[in-house]
Amino acid sequence: MNTVPLEDQLKQFGLSEKEIQTYLTILEHGEAKASTIADDTGVSKRYVYSICEELEERGFVDVDDHIVPTKIQAKPPQEVIEMLSSQLEDIEPVLQQRYSETSSRPQRFDVIKSRVTVIKRLREYIKSAEQELVIAVPEGYLPEVAEQLGAAIDRGVLVLLLISDVDDPEHVLDGIDRPVGSVIRTWQLGMPVLLAVDEQLGIASPAEMVSRANSDDRAIAIVQGQIVPIIASSFLANYWPFAQQHSVVDPVELPTTYRSFRHATLQATLHNKTEATVHVQATAQPVDTDDPFTTLEGTVVETRQGMVEPRTNTIPIEHTIIVETDEGTVSVGGPDSFLEDYEARKVTLERP
Numbered sequence: 001m002n003t004v005p006l007e008d009q010l011k012q013f014g015l016s017e018k019e020i021q022t023y024l025t026i027l028e029h030g031e032a033k034a035s036t037i038a039d040d041t042g043v044s045k046r047y048v049y050s051i052c053e054e055l056e057e058r059g060f061v062d063v064d065d066h067i068v069p070t071k072i073q074a075k076p077p078q079e080v081i082e083m084l085s086s087q088l089e090d091i092e093p094v095l096q097q098r099y100s101e102t103s104s105r106p107q108r109f110d111v112i113k114s115r116v117t118v119i120k121r122l123r124e125y126i127k128s129a130e131q132e133l134v135i136a137v138p139e140g141y142l143p144e145v146a147e148q149l150g151a152a153i154d155r156g157v158l159v160l161l162l163i164s165d166v167d168d169p170e171h172v173l174d175g176i177d178r179p180v181g182s183v184i185r186t187w188q189l190g191m192p193v194l195l196a197v198d199e200q201l202g203i204a205s206p207a208e209m210v211s212r213a214n215s216d217d218r219a220i221a222i223v224q225g226q227i228v229p230i231i232a233s234s235f236l237a238n239y240w241p242f243a244q245q246h247s248v249v250d251p252v253e254l255p256t257t258y259r260s261f262r263h264a265t266l267q268a269t270l271h272n273k274t275e276a277t278v279h280v281q282a283t284a285q286p287v288d289t290d291d292p293f294t295t296l297e298g299t300v301v302e303t304r305q306g307m308v309e310p311r312t313n314t315i316p317i318e319h320t321i322i323v324e325t326d327e328g329t330v331s332v333g334g335p336d337s338f339l340e341d342y343e344a345r346k347v348t349l350e351r352p
Helices: 004-011 017-029 034-041 045-058 077-101 115-128 139-154 228-242 261-273
Strands: 031-033 061-064 071-074 108-112 132-138 158-164 183-186 193-197 201-205 219-223 244-248 256-258 279-286 294-304 320-325 328-333 342-350
Touching: 004 017, 017 031, 017 034, 017 045, 017 071, 031 034, 034 045, 045 061, 108 115, 115 132, 115 139, 115 193, 115 201, 115 219, 132 139, 132 228, 139 158, 158 228, 158 261, 193 228, 201 228, 256 261, 261 294, 261 320, 261 342, 279 320, 279 328, 294 328, 294 342
Parallel strands: 132 158, 158 183, 328 342
Antiparallel strands: 031 071, 061 071, 108 219, 132 193, 183 244, 193 201, 201 219, 256 342, 279 294, 279 342, 294 320, 320 328
16 A cells, blocks of 8 residues: 555644654554564654654554553544544634635725615625624615525524614514514614624615615715624614514524524523523633634533523623533633633534
């Protein structure tokens, strides 16, 4: 068997030539004494012990030093592949974060002068949503974007929908024949049209831009990862808490994985309300550190959020999952958290 390509591939995982040579020798034997490995590789037995300790720490072999002579056993290749795959999955959120920060999507600020363009851009941005969106729209113009909101719900996107200028909350969805929001709230007052999608795309418009065809007002469409989260935060802090809760989706079937932390928090909250035990597995990093992302596991004991009633957070932007781990209770938040112990990039909720 030609092992040159395999050696090159193993080098990509940080193994030195001597470590690779030793590991492949152990693989061929399945299990061997240090002296046998030393003879086959041409290195000292003491060096074999040192290399095998490194290989054991990396998860490639098991060193049984409870017997004499010490035996080194190769782990089944399937276990090694699963271990390496897990390591790659753990760094994926970090790579994704760095990629998002320098995304090829051009940053843009567009001034919109017509109602038709506002509606067109709303539809376009909603259609592109992959993880979450928050939107405030007048009741009279909900039908203009209902199809796109419904499609987003079908894709598994978190949709926080606030319908403004509502006369009769009980009939606000009359004529809409599909779910258009994960959580829907209504408000009798008028308010700006707001949209924030995946913390990348945003729209802010005076209500008159969509309610009057000849309005002299102007709207703005934003493609900017630093500004759009401000729109979402303003929405959640200044409007959402004062609107009346209209409807909430049912808890989804678990297990489910989320990259939107707010979505994970919502579903953990809904399952907690049914008194179900929910296990969480999060790719997380301690807040305000350069520590690597690791897998944090435990049981959800509480959530702090303001998406559904009753509100349990202390400030509107707080969305937190409290997790009981083997090491104790910790708080987990989304990217760029500062209130919690950990910030998470990916969260899986499952029944134990």
